[in-house]
Amino acid sequence: MYKMSSLTDQALQWAKITYLVTDDSNTIIATSNASWAGRTLQEAVPALVGMEDALHAVRQGQVPEIHLPYIALATETTPEYTYFSFYITAYPPTEGLFVIIREDTEIALLLQQLNQQYNELALLHEKVEQYARQLTEANQQLKDLNQERAFLISMINHDIRTPLAVIQNLLTALSKQGTTLTSEQRHDIEMALAATRNARELADMILQIERIHQATHTAFQNQVEVAALVREVIHRYQPAAAQDGIKVLTILRAVPPILGDWVLLREALGNVLDNAIKYNKPNGTIIIRLEAQDQGVLIEVEDTGVGFETKDVTSLFQPFQQGHTKTRRRGSGLGLYIAHRIVTLHRGRMWVQSHPQEGSRVFIWLPEDPAQATAADAQ
């Protein structure tokens, strides 16, 4: 049995290092752990069970050394681990092996923490990549849906609005054959005409929504003279107002031009005026006011119509909502929704004041330059 000095053994023990030397038959013939002396390598170190061929290759010099870092050992009864690193090389004087075993629990636990953090970050990274892929797929689906929507819009424009216009014209012509129609037939034609008008209006609204989708506030480079815009809208809706004996009055003060989309703003104001006519009382009045306010313009449309409950105001800008429930006329429920969308797109604000039987006041504030208006301005 080879022996090292007790001082060296103490130093190795302090450094948590154990060594052993085997003979050519795998028996331990020198070691700093006295309880291992005379035992086989695998009896002393069960972690090396199954490595007989590899250890033989080291003894024969076919493999210069084996380094097994951070081997954690536990038993069947306890899941607690202690970490050891093994360095195994040939020992020619005994034709056996020289094995150094160092306990590395402290450094292994530090490395474990590093590994833990790295792996958790890597898992997060994988998740982010997975979400990115899902987003890309969703984006593609949106593009496909957008294409379908564009197709539907084009279909509404060409295949629905045009035939509706033809039907409307035919019905109008038919209704003018006053002498040959019975009152029942005339009533039926009027009903068909109203239904056709509603259908056309709905198709028009859908096209308006599509125009809103196409527009962005960054594209608003055109100057809009709001007073001229108001006059054009009144001119368009004058016949409808006159039909019900409704007077449209204006109080237009000088205002600065704003940057915006003329067609969209005309539709927004047109929808508001259309509502004021539809839900007004016969022979009622509409007053349109225009003034400069807070680096923008304020448009107010006041009517003498049926008005509505304050609780209905919040849902007024939702699609297919109508505040006026007991009226002689029905709309698509999209007019104010579209107007609000257009105003918001211009980073403006829109709000309503109303009381039942006291009429309504719709306010639209638009900034002079939407690009300069903050998001807080819009609502």
Place this chain on the structure above:
Amino acid sequence: MHHTHYKICLLGEFAVGKTSVVRRFVYNEFQENYQATIGVHIVQKTVALPAPWAGEITLVIWDLAGGTPFSPVSASYYRGSAGALLVADLTRPTTLERLRDYSRAFRDVMPQAPQVILLNKADLIPDEEDIQAQVSRLTTEHASPVFVTSALTGLNVEKAFLTLATHIVEHLSPSSSPSPT
């Protein structure tokens, strides 16, 4: 049959559940929180081989850390292994793709040792068809038994270890072939 110790390795990407699978098999327990493995965890378990095999063997289980910069997988760990369990996470497609690399690296050191594939975390995949598609693909690609497992529920964990054990015995111990009953 003579009682023998066989070293087996668990390989696969980090956080696929290798340690959880071992814990389920050896201690019949499951830990919810993820704890990264560093180096190798070695634990032994004696198992009775299923019929028609008679007798017990001890599996010396080397639970290797998934390869990361702080814990690279050393090929020397594979030396002397009688077989390997390759583990992937069904919820992470990249871990399924990496099985090929781990299989090849193990085969480079131990060319004849049998391998068994575990597709873990089945409890997190609701779509049975998805799982079966992966099983078919990997069975064809690796020519090794494939098990859909869950360390959480214990699904197929013992079956996978015992399958590897019998393959090892068949492969390494011709004398221990089952005798006619």
